Amino acid sequence: MILNYIKIAFRTLLKNKGYSFLNIFGLAIGITCASLIFLWVEDELSFNTNFDKQDQVYYVPTNQNYEGEWRTFYSTPGPLAQDMLDEIPGIVRATRSSLEERLFAVGDNSITRRGRYADADFLDIFSLKFIEGNRENAFRNPEAIVLTQETAEQLFGKGEKALGKVVRVSNKDNYLVTGVIEDLPNNVSFPFSWVAPFERYSDGAQWMTEYGSNFSDTFVQLAPEANFNTVDNKVRQIVQQKDEGSDTYAFLHSIKDWHLRSKFEGGEIVGGRITYVRLFTIIAFVILLIACINFMNLSTARSEKRANEVGVRKAMGSGRGRLITQFISEALILSFIATILSIVLLAMILPQFNLIIDKNLTLGLSNPLHILSLVGVAVVCGLLAGLYPAFYLSSFKPVEVLKGLKVTEGSATLIRKGLVIGQFTISIVFIIVTILVYQQIQHAKNRELGYDKDQLLSMRINRDFIPKFNVVQQELIRTGSVDNATLCNSELLNGGNNGSGFKWKGGTDTEDVLISFRNVTQSFFETTGMEIIEGRGFSNNVEADSISVLISESLAKMMGDESPIGNIISREEDAMEVVGVVKDYVYGDMFDASDPVLFMHYPAYARYMFIKTKAGVPINEALSDIEAVMKTHNPAFPFEYTFVDDAFDAKFKNEQLIGELSQIFAILAILISCLGLFGLATYTAEQRRKEIGIRKVLGASVSGIVKLLSKDFLKLVGISIVVAIPLAWYFMQDWLQDYAYRIEINWWVFAIAGIAAILIALLTVSFQAIKAAITNPAESLKTQ
Numbered sequence: 150m151i152l153n154y155i156k157i158a159f160r161t162l163l164k165n166k167g168y169s170f171l172n173i174f175g176l177a178i179g180i181t182c183a184s185l186i187f188l189w190v191e192d193e194l195s196f197n198t199n200f201d202k203q204d205q206v207y208y209v210p211t212n213q214n215y216e217g218e219w220r221t222f223y224s225t226p227g228p229l230a231q232d233m234l235d236e237i238p239g240i241v242r243a244t245r246s247s248l249e250e251r252l253f254a255v256g257d258n259s260i261t262r263r264g265r266y267a268d269a270d271f272l273d274i275f276s277l278k279f280i281e282g283n284r285e286n287a288f289r290n291p292e293a294i295v296l297t298q299e300t301a302e303q304l305f306g307k308g309e310k311a312l313g314k315v316v317r318v319s320n321k322d323n324y325l326v327t328g329v330i331e332d333l334p335n336n337v338s339f340p341f342s343w344v345a346p347f348e349r350y351s352d353g354a355q356w357m358t359e360y361g362s363n364f365s366d367t368f369v370q371l372a373p374e375a376n377f378n379t380v381d382n383k384v385r386q387i388v389q390q391k392d393e394g395s396d397t398y399a400f401l402h403s404i405k406d407w408h409l410r411s412k413f414e415g416g417e418i419v420g421g422r423i424t425y426v427r428l429f430t431i432i433a434f435v436i437l438l439i440a441c442i443n444f445m446n447l448s449t450a451r452s453e454k455r456a457n458e459v460g461v462r463k464a465m466g467s468g469r470g471r472l473i474t475q476f477i478s479e480a481l482i483l484s485f486i487a488t489i490l491s492i493v494l495l496a497m498i499l500p501q502f503n504l505i506i507d508k509n510l511t512l513g514l515s516n517p518l519h520i521l522s523l524v525g526v527a528v529v530c531g532l533l534a535g536l537y538p539a540f541y542l543s544s545f546k547p548v549e550v551l552k553g554l555k556v557t558e559g560s561a562t563l564i565r566k567g568l569v570i571g572q573f574t575i576s577i578v579f580i581i582v583t584i585l586v587y588q589q590i591q592h593a594k595n596r597e598l599g600y601d602k603d604q605l606l607s608m609r610i611n612r613d614f615i616p617k618f619n620v621v622q623q624e625l626i627r628t629g630s631v632d633n634a635t636l637c638n639s640e641l642l643n644g645g646n647n648g649s650g651f652k653w654k655g656g657t658d659t660e661d662v663l664i665s666f667r668n669v670t671q672s673f674f675e676t677t678g679m680e681i682i683e684g685r686g687f688s689n690n691v692e693a694d695s696i697s698v699l700i701s702e703s704l705a706k707m708m709g710d711e712s713p714i715g716n717i718i719s720r721e722e723d724a725m726e727v728v729g730v731v732k733d734y735v736y737g738d739m740f741d742a743s744d745p746v747l748f749m750h751y752p753a754y755a756r757y758m759f760i761k762t763k764a765g766v767p768i769n770e771a772l773s774d775i776e777a778v779m780k781t782h783n784p785a786f787p788f789e790y791t792f793v794d795d796a797f798d799a800k801f802k803n804e805q806l807i808g809e810l811s812q813i814f815a816i817l818a819i820l821i822s823c824l825g826l827f828g829l830a831t832y833t834a835e836q837r838r839k840e841i842g843i844r845k846v847l848g849a850s851v852s853g854i855v856k857l858l859s860k861d862f863l864k865l866v867g868i869s870i871v872v873a874i875p876l877a878w879y880f881m882q883d884w885l886q887d888y889a890y891r892i893e894i895n896w897w898v899f900a901i902a903g904i905a906a907i908l909i910a911l912l913t914v915s916f917q918a919i920k921a922a923i924t925n926p927a928e929s930l931k932t933q
Contacts, residue, residue, distance in 0.1 A: 169483070172444050175824045176487035176534070179440025180526055181494040182817050185502050186433035187522065188510045193426050196336045196408035201276040202370060207401040209233075209367040209384065212416040214396040215649060215663040219416030224363040225399060227351070230268065232391060233367075237383045239375030242270040245347050246366040248339070250609060252786055254317040255304045261609075261789060262300055264343030266350035274370045277344075281312040282328030294324035294345040301329045319611055320785040322349075335509060338407040339366075360392035369401070377401065396661075425807070432814055435575055437530060439821050442568040444480065444534035480535025481528065488527040505809050507802075566865055572822040573869035573906055574876070579815035580902040581877035585894065586808040589885065590801050592892045599734025600641065601678030604768075605793040606760040606775070607640060614783055615755055618670065621782050628774035630766045635676040636755035638668040642796055644737045647744065653718045655709035664704065665736075665744050668751040674699075674731065676761045684714045684729030687750040694750040699729040704745035718747070725749070739800045740888040759793070819906075823913045826862060859914045866910045870903040877902075 200206060209229065212219045227245060234243040246267040253260055265271070269288040272295070277284065280298055287295050294316065296304070301311040311326045318324050324345060333340055347365075351357045357364065371380055381401045388397050409423040495512055503510055513519045614621075618636055625631040639645025647665040671687040671694075673679070682702065687694045698718065705713045705727075713727045725747075736743050762771040776788040798805075844854060878894060885891045 171824050171827065172483055173487045173490060175443040175821050176440045176484060176530060177490040177494060178817055178821055179437045180488055180491040180523075180530065181498065182436045182814065183433040183526065184491060184495055184523070185498070186429045186436075188499075188512075189506060189508070190426050190430055190433075192336060192508055192510060193409065193422055197338055197404050199334050199337065200404060202274070203404060205371045205373065206274055206404040207369050207371065208404070208407060209369060209399050210402055210413075211363060211388065211397050211399050212413075213363075213663075215661050217661075220663070221413035221416060222363060223366060225365055225367040226360045226363055226388070226392075227357040227365055228360065228391070229388065229399065230365075230367045230369070233369060233384060233387060234270075236387065237380060239371050239380040239383075240369050241372045242274050242370040244268040244271040244274060244368050246271060246368060247347070247350055247364065248341070248366070249350065251343075252319050252611075253300070253304055253343075254320065254785065255314075258304060259785070259787060260300070260303050261787060262342035264341045264345070265339075266345050266347045268347050270370070271344060271368065274368050278331045280329045280331060281310065282326075284328075287328040288346050290325055290327055291346055291348055292323065292325050293327040294318075294343055295328040295330055296326060297330055297332045297342050299332045300342045301326070321613070324349075336408075338411075360388065360395070363397075367399075425803070429810070432810075436814065436818060436821070437526070438533075439572050439575055439818055441530055441534040442572050443821060443824060444483070445568060477532065477535045481531035484527045484531030484534065487530070488523055492523070505813075506806060569822075569826065569862075569865045570869045570872065572818075573866050573910070574873045576815065576818040576822050577869055577873035577902050577906045578877045578880070579811060579818050580905055581873070581898060582881060583808065583811040583815050584898050584901065585877075585881045585885075585892070586804060586811055588892050588898075589888065590804050590808060593739045593801065593804075593888075593890060594797075596735065596890065599679060599732050601761075602641075602794045602797050604762045604764065605641075605677065606762065606790045607793055607796070608758045608760065608779075608790045609756060610636070610758050610783075611786070612753075614758075614786075615752055617782050618752070618755075618758070621778060622672070624778045624781075625760060625775060628778065630763055630771035630774040632761040632763050633672050633676040634758060634760045635673040636670045636752045637673060637757050637759065638666070638754045640757060640796070641677060641759065641793055642736050642800065644744070648720075651718055651720050651747075653708055653713075653716050655711060655716070656707045662707065663744050665746045667746055667748045668754045669748055670752045670755070671750065673748070673759075676759050678761075679734060680732040681729050682732050683712065684727070686729055687748075691750055691752070694728075696725050697728045697750060698725040699731050699748040700727055701731050701746040702733040703742070704747065705730045707745065738889075739797075740890045742889065760790075819909055823909060826910060826913045827916070855915060855919055859911060862910060862914045863907065866906055870899075870906060873902070874899045 197203075208223070209225055210221050210223050211225055212221050214220075230243040230245045233240050244267050246265045248263060248265055250261060250263045253262060272284045272287055277295070279287070281301075282295070287293060296311060296316075302309075304316060305311045305314060311329050314326050315323050316326060330344075356362045371377070385398045385400050388399050389395050406418065406421075408421075409426065410418050410421045412419055412421040492512070492514075499510060499512065615636065618634075622634045625634050645665055645667065647663050649661055649663050651662070651664060667673075669687075671689055671691075674681055674686050681699070683705075684699070686699065687697065700713065700718075708716055713730060716727045718725045718727060731746070731748065733743070734746075760775060762768065762775075772790075775790075779786075779788050844857075877899070881894060885894075
């Protein structure tokens, strides 16, 4: 019986090749799209799952109050880890950790890698798996370092033992390799290539042992039997117990939430990547639904073609149950064929998809879960697409259809129209979303930044380089490829160091305002293109300007209506005189106002050099000249740099991902919808073949016939537009609320989306309408 169902199903598919192709291709696109999203979702959900102690490991952020608002930071005081370990029952391990970038050299071979200085508990908390050495002895030597396998191979060669060998770090310190661990996968929140004892980093610095200086990451491990709420409550109290008067408190943030739930507002988790995971999961099911709608539409539309078949089968004794089974079998076979085709499409598309989402996803067909998922999708699509047509087609009365009476479609026509409206509603929503996301990104990118990011290079430097800077700066300018160079303690676009507790005369009480610090050289403002709108910049004499500061425009406004020049800013025992005001610039959150900034002429803390290349000089030529100068004065360090405009674009990574995926989904949704519309238009033209022939004999024009066949479909698209506009407005208005600096939604966005949908539908329908209209009426009217 089952073989008979399969045989009949294949005969039906081959007999109706055109409709079979539309159904299979439409479903394949839907399954392909959904599969891509599910692979992305799987990767997002897998973050940090390689660490064994999923229920016990926590990060310890801090909430700090500024201007009455709780703000969350990932930095904590140095002594916090040990105090929690000593005083809070339930915490069995705790570690400080600081992410740093260092140059490693073995002989003439040198590489730059980011890693962590941490306490010994770090190795246990993250259950690092040792290939060479062991966890217990790894940090017994204060000059120890543990390398990942990849880093060890790059330094010592593949297949070479690294244990017990010495590596030169930052061209000044020797570290002894006491362990090699397995490489971390890409899906970890805090990646690192090496780990070394924290004492080597702190080097006895007193400020690192005091509360009030937040600089390190803190991780803890709870005992399996520990009660989270009890431990978390004690963690929330400990900072204020150790630092009286502090309005800062720490709390526990589970390893399970580091990647997916890392967005904080008012000191509480409000979302993060989990928002996109949920959003794209819904989109995957929506795309599958659109593909299934096509099948239902085309199956019910061809009811007349299959009416005789149903009548004969029922007259021969087939029950309704057998007919339903037959039609569902056809849908399942078609769905499995579409799934096989989608696997081929996935193999072709996945490399390009990986470039868009910046991941390295694989089909993983050797994974039983992936195979089961594909089978599940095929079965669900087959059942979802085939159930209604099966029940509808099997309901025909044999007496009526065998007498040649026209099948009354009844509710089928209404449902079919509703499905077309649903398809195009979703497609129009995607079009609107794509436009608005693009607008929001461009709105932030094109805002007044307060600096010139073009042709600006950023390079990390070590402290030994700082005394050479003036000479390097002059040589760079003499190359003719460089306008200027400067030093700064932080990246231009990031927050850097900050603090509060500043006082000044005038203005409002602003001791709890969070102010960012910039330690810069005299040429900083000229190099970056920042504008000094009042007062002066720094002189060449660092000592003479040791107590002089420049402030950002927003900080100047806090000091009152009078000029801030000459005002004294004090913090504890330090006092600084304001000599200039810099126009506000955008850093940190590109969609919000940035914190006020205080610029100090103190390059000793510099970690970055910025270089402005000359306009008109080819970038390759400029880079070659810069590299030659750096190799002369900094030969031990590789020539590594980033472009500030690239870093700026990376700030919009999440928004660009939404925009690009929305664009892809919009195109796919429209394509699937058009396939269905094309099939329905073909069927309509066939059904009205004789009517068209008679109209042509009576003098109807081609354009009149095209208009006749198109208007019903365009009405459906018009209804879709009316439904889609409020839906899209609601969802996008809600999405935009997450951005303080955002666009207003304009009416013309909806107009463009609506016109685009009408044109697409018109082109799709017109092809079949024109084909039917130009057919010779003699062919249309002859009896078949």
